[in-house]
Amino acid sequence: MIQLNLPKAKLRGKKQDDKPYVWDMFRSKYVRLTPEEWVRQHFAHYMVNHLEYPASLMVIEYATKVNGLDRRSDIVVFNNKRTPVLAVECKAPSVKITQDVFNQIANYNLDLNVDYLVVxxxxxxxxxxxxxxxxxYDFIEMIPPYSNFRC
Incomplete structure (x- = not known):
């Protein structure tokens, strides 16, 4: 997989039917290693290991509804009161970050109602x-550490 602009995560993998899988510590199972999953796993590990987000308060592929349709937000972080505070939309490295990507996470936020969005x-x-x-929404330079969300 491509080198990302993130610290290297220590990921555990396996092959099944000649397809790569990666251990997802958040979902406690192996998941298919796609380019988007490569980004999602590295970004989630970055949040835990460098920004001190508790893994126990992060949900990968959090179910949400947009206009009555079932959707999944890539990463949602909760505070100690179990209120969602930050959502992350991950794309494969080959996908350009466009207005459509921001629209997607903004639509998810109609249900999530978080204060911070990351793409x-x-x-x-x-x-x-x-x-x-x-x-x-105002763009900020840094992704806030989890200490900003403690209750």
């Missing part, structure tokens, strides 16, 4: 904070 393809990472007073 990444493993090479480029963007974080924005919801400004509820002015009804807009």
């Amino acid at each position: 990444t393809n493993g090479l480029n990472h963007y974080c924005c904070k919801l400004d509820r007073k002015n009804h807009r």
Whole structure:
């Protein structure tokens, strides 16, 4: 897989039917290793190991509804009160981060109602904070560490 703009994660893998799988510590199972999964696993490990997000408060492929349709947000982080506070949309490294990607996570946020949204393809990472007073998102330079969300 391609080298990402993230610290290298120590991932455990296996092959099954000549297809690569990776151990997902968040879902406690092996999952098919696609380019998007490569990004999702590295980004989730980055959040735990470098930004001190508790793995126990992170959900991978969190089920949500958008306009009555079932969707899955790649990563959702909760605070100690089990309120969602941050959502991450992961794309494969070959996928450009466009307005459509931001629209996708913004639509998910209609249900999630988090204050922070992150979009990444493993090479480029963007974080924005919801400004509820002015009804807009403001881009911020750094993804906040988990200490910002402790209750």
